Amino acid sequence: MTALNSLTISDARDGLRRGDFTAVELTEACLAAIEGAGALNAFVHHTPEIARARAAAADGRLRAGEAPAMCGIPIGIKDLFCTEGVASQAASRILQGFRPEYESTVSGLLAKAGAVMLGKLNMDEFAMGSSNETSVYGPVVNPWRVDDRALTPGGSSGGSAAAVAADLCLGATGTDTGGSIRQPAAFTGTVGLKPTYGRCSRWGIVAFASSLDQAGPMTRTVRDTAIMLGAMAGHDPKDSTSADLPVPDFEAMLTGDIRGKRIGIPAEYRMDGMPDEIEALWQQGADWLRAAGAEIVEISLPHTKYALPAYYVIAPAEASSNLARYDGVRYGHRARLAQGDGIVDMYEKTRAEGFGAEVQRRVMIGTYVLSAGFYDAYYNRARKVRTLIKRDFEQAFEAGIDAILTPATPSAAFGLGEKADADPVEMYLNDVFTVTVNLAGLPGIAVPAGLDGRGLPLGLQLIGRPWREGELMCVADVLEQAAGFVSKPSKWW
Amino acid sequence: MSEIDPETARKVAHLARIRVADEDLPRLAGELSGILTFMEQLNEVDVEGVEPMVSVTPMRLKRRADGVTDGGMPGKVLSNAPDAREGFFAVPKVVE
Numbered sequence: 086m087t088a089l090n091s092l093t094i095s096d097a098r099d100g101l102r103r104g105d106f107t108a109v110e111l112t113e114a115c116l117a118a119i120e121g122a123g124a125l126n127a128f129v130h131h132t133p134e135i136a137r138a139r140a141a142a143a144d145g146r147l148r149a150g151e152a153p154a155m156c157g158i159p160i161g162i163k164d165l166f167c168t169e170g171v172a173s174q175a176a177s178r179i180l181q182g183f184r185p186e187y188e189s190t191v192s193g194l195l196a197k198a199g200a201v202m203l204g205k206l207n208m209d210e211f212a213m214g215s216s217n218e219t220s221v222y223g224p225v226v227n228p229w230r231v232d233d234r235a236l237t238p239g240g241s242s243g244g245s246a247a248a249v250a251a252d253l254c255l256g257a258t259g260t261d262t263g264g265s266i267r268q269p270a271a272f273t274g275t276v277g278l279k280p281t282y283g284r285c286s287r288w289g290i291v292a293f294a295s296s297l298d299q300a301g302p303m304t305r306t307v308r309d310t311a312i313m314l315g316a317m318a319g320h321d322p323k324d325s326t327s328a329d330l331p332v333p334d335f336e337a338m339l340t341g342d343i344r345g346k347r348i349g350i351p352a353e354y355r356m357d358g359m360p361d362e363i364e365a366l367w368q369q370g371a372d373w374l375r376a377a378g379a380e381i382v383e384i385s386l387p388h389t390k391y392a393l394p395a396y397y398v399i400a401p402a403e404a405s406s407n408l409a410r411y412d413g414v415r416y417g418h419r420a421r422l423a424q425g426d427g428i429v430d431m432y433e434k435t436r437a438e439g440f441g442a443e444v445q446r447r448v449m450i451g452t453y454v455l456s457a458g459f460y461d462a463y464y465n466r467a468r469k470v471r472t473l474i475k476r477d478f479e480q481a482f483e484a485g486i487d488a489i490l491t492p493a494t495p496s497a498a499f500g501l502g503e504k505a506d507a508d509p510v511e512m513y514l515n516d517v518f519t520v521t522v523n524l525a526g527l528p529g530i531a532v533p534a535g536l537d538g539r540g541l542p543l544g545l546q547l548i549g550r551p552w553r554e555g556e557l558m559c560v561a562d563v564l565e566q567a568a569g570f571v572s573k574p575s576k577w578w
Numbered sequence: 579m580s581e582i583d584p585e586t587a588r589k590v591a592h593l594a595r596i597r598v599a600d601e602d603l604p605r606l607a608g609e610l611s612g613i614l615t616f617m618e619q620l621n622e623v624d625v626e627g628v629e630p631m632v633s634v635t636p637m638r639l640k641r642r643a644d645g646v647t648d649g650g651m652p653g654k655v656l657s658n659a660p661d662a663r664e665g666f667f668a669v670p671k672v673v674e
Contacts, residue, residue, distance in 0.1 A: 463620075
């Protein structure tokens with residue numbers, strides 16, 4: 086029998102409902118797996134007491150026959166989500182010791198659905214990073230390895246991706262501002278969905294760039310993503326940008342039938358210097374979808390090239406504003422002050438000590454592009470380019486395209502520390518295929534599709550129409566079945 | 579157009595309320611310049627007549643009654659403060 090912690094959410098749900106095992110047993114299996122996986126550095130705050138109490142309550146609901154799909158399912162929560170009474174510090178020193186008095190809407194909805202929180206997951210500081218190396222807790226190590234190098238799980242939701250890939254939990258929450266769910270999913274052979282902007286409430290999630298941030302599920306299968314999204318989504322009066330739209334039964338939309346769907350292949354995603362393996366996998370993905378009855382259509386998204394520079398104006402601008410709240414007054418770290426220091430000294434010293442190098446850089450870039458004299462040249466121009474990027478997608482969808490297939494990342498997972506001395510811009514290039522989706526507010530999903538020549542997972546990305554996550558996951562499910570990706574990292578930790 | 583010199587870096591750091599030591603300013607200025615150079619690709623785009631995006635989803639923000647919905651919990655509000663005294667957040671002297 087499969088170890089309980091290795092089950093998919095759908096199999097665990099069915100097993101729990103049949104009474105094959107209990108939520109307490111399932112939770113204990115995950116807690117034991119976490120206990121033995123310290124080397125991965127994925128879980129950074131452990132909550133076994135909460136997990137055991139919620140598992141026992143879930144068993145009660147299961148016995149009473151009134152258990153929703155996520156009832157009794159052990160999950161991890163990214164450290165960016167505020168969880169009542171449990172450390173929530175966005176992997177930053179500046180939020181050291183912060184224990185929120187409230188629960189984020191998304192983690193609260195999951196708890197209400199009976200999901201069992203095992204603990205908080207590591208990430209890049211304030212979700213700014215693509216390798217998990219900006220975390221105050223130190224980097225997560227990818228459970229996949231092919232030689233003696235420790236690899237990055239990607240970022241920023243690297244702890245979530247690693248925990249799901251290593252069977253420490255059955256699913257995890259992530260957040261995605263420029264690719265922070267999809268890139269780590271691709272690096273770890275897992276599935277990650279960024280929903281349409283507004284599908285999940287942002288309330289209680291530490292804000293990075295509010296017009297781009299969106300929470301989503303990270304799981305081992307597309308079906309599990311559909312199940313978990315159903316519990317996370319929905320209108321929230323506390324987030325004025327959350328959409329007041331019904332949440333469909335996403336799982337029921339996985340019909341396996343994509344005949345007649347029109348799948349776009351955007352010419353501009355064929356980048357110079359893209360590894361042949363990625364190019365070949367992309368072609369293979371298109372062939373799989375064609376074989377399933379979809380029509381493959383060459384399309385053009387002409388402003389793709391400008392997405393990354395536009396993103397690196399808009400996201401830091403919003404971050405500089407959002408992160409102004411970390412001033413050493415209301416929560417978290419406050420610097421030790423010298424005799425005679427005034428309040429500005431307190432702000433400056435606190436923020437210099439509390440923020441890591443990448444966060445400082447982005448806050449300062451954001452401050453610069455918003456400052457008098459540069460606002461129009463950078464910030465307004467970037468927002469105009471954003472309009473054009475969104476228009477590219479709208480025109481493709483108006484022409485009858487149902488979904489767009491692209492690579493998820495420009496490479497497989499790289500070694501921790503390998504880009505340490507590189508220009509910050511080189512790290513930003515990791516998001517080249519994913520940022521467009523955030524700028525346009527669309528749903529996007531990364532699906533594991535194969536292994537590279539060295540045996541590391543590679544993912545493909547599907548991009549859908551706004552609010553059509555169900556249709557998008559239907560295509561993703563077909564892609565997943567065709568790829569038949571079943572590889573798991575061999576346990577070394 | 580956007581070579582950032584150490585003096586500009588000092589101003590930006592101060593605007594951002596982040597203390598940067600003098601000896602670190604040249605390195606910071608170099609990094610910021612590199613990032614801004616990367617952004618300058620945006621100048622190639624013809625944005626004539628294009629509206630800057632305000633909201634990615636065309637939706638009217640919901641309205642609600644302008645009323646008090648929560649409150650009366652000073653203990654909870656102050657529970658995470660580095661320095662709280664007598665029901666207030668305490669900070670160094672603001673006015674001389």
